[in-house]
Amino acid sequence: xxxxxxxxxxxxxxxxxxxxxxxxxxxxxxxxxxxxxxxxxxxxxxxxxxxxxxxxxxxxxxxxxxxxxxxxxxxxxxxxxxxxxxxxxxxxxxxxxxxxxxxxxxxxxxxxxxxxxxxxxxxxxxxxxxxxxxxxxxxxxxxxxxxxxxxxxxxxxxxxxxxxxxxxxxxxxxxxxxxxxxxxxxxxxxxxxxxxxxxxxxxxxxxxxxxxxxxxxxxxxxxxxxxxxxxxxxxxxxxxxxxxxxxxxxxxxxxxxxxxxxxxxxxxxxxxxxxxxxxxxxxxxxxxxxxxxxxxxxxxxxxxxxxxxxxxxxxxxxxxxxxxxxxxxxxxxxxxxxxxxxxxxxxxxxxxxxxxxxxxxxxxxxxxxxxxxxxxxxxxxxxxxxxxxxxxxxxxxxxxxxxxxxxxxxxxxxxxxxxxxxxxxxxxxxxxxxxxxxxxxxxxxxxxxxxxxxxxxxxxxxxxxxxxxxxxxxxxxxxxxxxxxxxxxxxxxxxxxxxxxxxxxxxxxxxxxxxxxxxxxxxxxxxxxxxxxxxxxxxxxxxxxxxxxxxxxxxxxxxxxxxx
Numbered sequence: 001x002x003x004x005x006x007x008x009x010x011x012x013x014x015x016x017x018x019x020x021x022x023x024x025x026x027x028x029x030x031x032x033x034x035x036x037x038x039x040x041x042x043x044x045x046x047x048x049x050x051x052x053x054x055x056x057x058x059x060x061x062x063x064x065x066x067x068x069x070x071x072x073x074x075x076x077x078x079x080x081x082x083x084x085x086x087x088x089x090x091x092x093x094x095x096x097x098x099x100x101x102x103x104x105x106x107x108x109x110x111x112x113x114x115x116x117x118x119x120x121x122x123x124x125x126x127x128x129x130x131x132x133x134x135x136x137x138x139x140x141x142x143x144x145x146x147x148x149x150x151x152x153x154x155x156x157x158x159x160x161x162x163x164x165x166x167x168x169x170x171x172x173x174x175x176x177x178x179x180x181x182x183x184x185x186x187x188x189x190x191x192x193x194x195x196x197x198x199x200x201x202x203x204x205x206x207x208x209x210x211x212x213x214x215x216x217x218x219x220x221x222x223x224x225x226x227x228x229x230x231x232x233x234x235x236x237x238x239x240x241x242x243x244x245x246x247x248x249x250x251x252x253x254x255x256x257x258x259x260x261x262x263x264x265x266x267x268x269x270x271x272x273x274x275x276x277x278x279x280x281x282x283x284x285x286x287x288x289x290x291x292x293x294x295x296x297x298x299x300x301x302x303x304x305x306x307x308x309x310x311x312x313x314x315x316x317x318x319x320x321x322x323x324x325x326x327x328x329x330x331x332x333x334x335x336x337x338x339x340x341x342x343x344x345x346x347x348x349x350x351x352x353x354x355x356x357x358x359x360x361x362x363x364x365x366x367x368x369x370x371x372x373x374x375x376x377x378x379x380x381x382x383x384x385x386x387x388x389x390x391x392x393x394x395x396x397x398x399x400x401x402x403x404x405x406x407x408x409x410x411x412x413x414x415x416x417x418x419x420x421x422x423x424x425x426x427x428x429x430x431x432x433x434x435x436x437x438x439x440x441x442x443x444x445x446x447x448x449x450x451x452x453x454x455x456x457x458x459x460x461x462x463x464x465x466x467x468x469x470x471x472x473x474x475x476x477x478x479x480x481x482x483x484x485x486x487x488x489x490x491x492x493x494x495x496x497x498x499x500x501x502x503x504x505x506x507x508x509x510x511x512x513x514x515x516x517x518x519x520x521x522x523x524x525x526x527x528x529x530x531x532x533x534x535x536x537x538x539x540x541x542x543x544x545x546x547x548x549x550x551x552x553x554x555x556x557x558x559x560x561x562x563x564x
Contacts, residue, residue, distance in 0.1 A: 004031070005031050005032045005046075005050055005102055006020045006023060006031040006032070006035070007020075008049060008050060008053050009032070009035065009041060009046055009049060009050075012049045012053075014040075014041045014045060014046060014049055015035060015040055015041060019035065019038070019040040019041075020035075022034075022038060022040075023035040023038060023040060032046050032050070032100075043124050043125070043126075044124060047099065047101070047122050047123070047124060048122075050101050050102065050122065051101050051121075051122035053101075054101050054102065056101050056120055056121060056122050057121045057122065058121070058122045058123070059087075059097065059121045059122070059123055060123070060127070061085075061087075061097060061123045061124070061127035061128065061130070061131060062127065062489040064087060065088075066087060066088070066131065066135065067087070067088040067089060068135065069089075070086040070087070070088060070089055070094055071086060071135065073114060074086045074094070074110070074113075074114060075109075075110065075113045075114070078106055078109060078110050078113070079132060082098075082103075082106035082109075083098065083099050083100070083125055083128050083129070084096050084097065084098050084106055084107075084110060084128070085097045085123075085128045085131050085132065087121065090119055092116060092117065093116055093117040093118065093119050094110075094114060094116045094117070094118055094119065095119045095121060096110060096118050096119070096120055096121070097120075097121050097122070097123040097127075097128055097131075098120050098121070098122060098123070098128075099122070099123060099124060099125035099128055101120065101122045107120050133188065133220075134220070135220065156183040156186065156187060156257055156258075156259055157257065157258040157259075158239060158255070158256070158257060175231070178228060178231045178232065178235050179235065181225075181228065181232065182232055182235045182236060182239075185197065185199075185208065185232075186257070186259075186266070186281075187259065188210075188219070189210050189281075189283055190259055190264060190283060190285060192210055192212055192492065193212060193213070193288070193498075194210035194211055194212050194283055195211050195212070195214075195282065195283055195324070196210070196211035196280060196281065196282055196283065197209075197210055197211075197279075197280070197281040197283065198210075198211070198216065198278075198279070198280050199232070199233070199236075199278070199279040199280075199281075200273070200278050200279075201229060201233075201273060201275045201276030201277060201278060202275055203275050205223065205225075205226035205229070206221065206225055206226050206229050206232070207221075208221050212494070213451045213452075213494070213496055213497075213498065213499050214324065214449055214451065214499060215451070217494075229276065233270075233276075233277050233279060236255075236268060236279060236281075237251070237253070237268075237270060239255045239268075240253025240254060240255050240266075240268040241253055242268070242270065247272060247277060248272055249272070250269070250270060250271045250272070251269075251270045252267070252268065252269050252270070253267075253268045253270075254266070254267055254268065254351075255268060255281075262285065262286070262287040262288075263286050263287070264283065264284065264285050264286065265284040265286070265353075266281045266282065266283055266284070267281065267282040267284070267351065268280075268281050269281075269282075284353055284354065286354060289329070289354060291329065291332045291333040291336050291354075291356075292333055292336075293306075293307070293330070293333040293334060293336075293337050296326070296329065296330060296333060296500070296501045297500030297501040297502070297503075297544070297549075298501065298503055299503070299535075299540065299543065301535075302503050302505050302535075302540075305443075305505055305507060306334075306443070306445060306503075306505055307337070309442055309443040309507070310334045310337065310338050310410075310412075311338060312410055312442055313408070313410065314405055314406075314408045314409055314410055315405050315410060315411070315440055315441070315442035316401060316402065316405045316411045316412075316413065316440045316441045316442060317334075317410070317411070317412050317413075317442055317443050317444075317445075318392075318412075318413055318414065318415055318423050318441065318443070318444045318445070319331055319412070319413075319414050319415075319444075319445045319446075319447065320414065320415045320416070320417040320418075320419070320420060320422070320423050320444060320445070320446045320447075321414075321416075321417075321446055321447045321448060322416065322418075322448075323416075324449070325447055325448050325449055326447055326448075326449050326499075326501050327414045327447065328353055328414075330445065330447060330501070331388060331412050331414070332354060332356060334412065335347070335356065335359055335386070335388060335412070336356065336359075338386065339358050339359060343385045343386060344360070344382075344383060344384045344385050344386070345358075345359045345360065345384065345385065345386045345387075345388070346359075346360045346361075346362065346379045346382060346384040346386075346387055346388075347359060347360070347361045347362065347387070347388035347389075347390070348362040348364055348372055348375040348376060348379060348387075348388070348389055348390060349361060349362065349363065349364065349388070349390040350363070350364045350366070350372070350390050350391070351363060360382075360384075362375050362379070364390070371396075371397070372389055372390060372391065372392075372393065372397045373394070373396040373397040373400050376389055376397065376400040376401065376404065377400060379404075380403075380404055380407070380409070384409060385409065385410065386409065386410045386411075386412070387401075387404055387409050387410070387411050387412070388411075388412040388413065389401055389411065389412070389413040390413070390414065391413065391414045391415070391416075392413045392414070392415055392427070392430075394430065395430045395431040395432065398427055398430050398431075398432050399432065401413055402432065402436050402437075402440050405440045406439075406440060415427075417446070418446075419446045419504060419522070419526065419536070419537065420444040420445065420446040420504045420505065420506035420526075420529070420534070421444075421506060421522045421523075421525040421526035421529060422522040423441070423444040423446075423506075424437055424438075424441065424444075424512075424515075424516045424522065424525055425521065425522045425525075427441075428516075428519060434516060434517050434518070434519050435517050437516050437517075438508075438513040438514070438516040438517040439513070441508055441516070442507070442508055443505065443506060443507045443508060444505075444506045444508075445503060445504070445505050445506075446503070446504040446505075446506075446537060447501050447502065447503050447504070447537075448501070448502050448537055448541075448558050448559065449499040449500070449501055449502075449558070450499060450500060450501075450502055450541060450544065450550045450554040450555065450557075450558050451496035451498075451499050451550065451551075451554050452496060452497060452498045452499055452500050452549055452550060453483055453484075453485060453495065453496060453497075453548070453549065453550055453551055454485065454486075454487075454488060454490060454491035454494070454495055454496055454497040455497070456488050456490040456491065456497075457485075457486040457487060457488035457490065457491065457495065458483040458484065458485060458486060458495070458548075459483065459484060459486050460481050460482065460483055461482055461483070461484055462481075462482060463482055463552065467552075468552065469556070469561055470561070471538065471561050472542060473539065473542050473546075476542070476543070476546060477542075477546050480546045481548060482545070482546075482548075482552065483548050483551065484551050484552070484553070485551055485553075496554075500544065500549060500550070502537050502540045502541045502544060502558070502559070503537070503540055504534065504535065504536050504537045504540065505534065505535075506525075506529045506534055507534075509532060511528050511532060512525060512528060512529060512532075515528055537559050538555070538559040538560065538561065541554075541555040541558065541559050542555060
């Protein structure tokens with residue numbers, strides 16, 4: 001007798017007659033999937049009911065240790081096409097997870113192919129797919145099925161139309177299977193909250209890495225992906241409207257996507273390497289960004305002082321730190337906090353990363369002479385109240401920014417320095433007169449990003465004094481509980497989820513201005529700032545650790561020890 005999944009779910013009270021009728025489409029698998037898609041039943045409930053009906057065990061793959069030796073010799077086409085995954089050995093038999101307990105044919109096929117008895121267990125389809133990606137690699141399903149006729153809609157929509165140039169490589173890059181493979185690489189990056197995608201051509205093939213919360217993580221990929229190396233790179237270059245025939249010079253482009261209804265911008269950089277072209281993509285997920293100054297991780301004291309700085313009528317406010325330290329997020333959040341209908345704000349950026357409502361943003365084009373300095377001169381003729389200069393890179397930009405502040409404008413900008421006190425000496429090194437620096441710079445915020453411990457799995461422990469560096473502030477850590485990363489499903493096994501800022505705010509008081517005017521060293525300025533209440537990056541990082549937000553390892557990774 002043929003058992004129908006829909007009837008089983010109805011008999012067990014999980015579906016009504018009306019819901020079953022709406023879900024019915026002819027075969028047992030699609031009835032269940034249709035019911036799940038329509039929200040009539042949760043997948044877990046449906047699978048538990050079906051498993052119980054046929055006498056199989058339902059398991060949560062998040063709690064299962066996978067024996068990778070069982071993958072050897074197991075037919076991959078069954079993994080991809082039938083959503084099966086071998087879990088472990090049980091004596092001479094293989095325990096295999098399936099998401100359709102009523103379809104026995106694939107299990108019989110697996111038994112015939114391996115020569116082993118198959119013990120089926122039931123698990124969610126999404127969890128099986130997660131294991132496939134983790135153990136067989138991103139894009140593996142697409143590679144295995146590159147010659148398949150049908151490619152399903154994967155939810156990725158290119159917002160700008162592209163055209164083939166008619167070349168053989170271009171035509172290959174436009175094939176549906178290659179398009180799907182590239183989309184899967186992009187989708188996986190977006191789903192894992194990656195900020196950057198690195199696609200590198202090495203001597204032994206293609207290497208894919210995602211930067212997640214500031215750390216690069218290699219992505220497993222099937223060896224077969226190397227056959228499509230040229231097509232993958234060409235597809236990405238076509239998406240960014242770059243010249244696919246040019247393989248000797250660096251190129252930069254931009255890709256605009258809509259992924260499951262969310263707009264995502266991707267900045268693509270291509271550089272020729274000795275084994276082929278290397279690609280790095282910066283992922284800008286607009287929907288994932290929240291520009292709220294109060295939620296960036298600033299202590300109450302620093303937030304209050306910085307909020308006062310950005311409300312000043314004129315002067316220069318600088319944010320410093322290396323690339324990827326969150327400077328743009330801090331500046332955008334600052335602008336949105338002080339934005340009002342009575343205030344005109346103009347920014348000049350390279351590039352404009354996010355479009356902000358109510359703020360006038362300019363994209364500089366250095367190749368045609370429209371630099372930060374040139375754009376700043378034009379901005380001042382547009383009667384702004386507040387100006388943001390993406391970065392002060394040279395004397396001309398610095399002098400124009402200072403001139404803007406002297407004529408009654410509040411100017412925001414960034415510098416690449418390691419700490420707040422170095423900003424004064426860096427401007428002097430560019431050639432700016434010390435009295436101008438001392439008279440216009442109102443404050444400097446240095447910042448870094450540390451990874452935030454996963455709330456679901458962090459565990460408490462008590463380190464000994466020998467396990468902590470000499471500069472640890474024991475006086476502030478009375479009865480503190482320390483936490484360290486563990487790793488769980490919520491954080492994908494990393495132990496961390498998201499990042500928060502650590503900050504060092506130097507406010508230019510009378511003593512600091514005097515030191516800056518007398519060309520004092522950054523060391524002397526830093527010492528004076530600490531004596532007048534500045535908390536350094538390291539101090540702020542320790543506070544975050546004592547509060548349970550981050551770990552000791554993160555503090556040691558991101559900051560330098562104090563020597564004062």
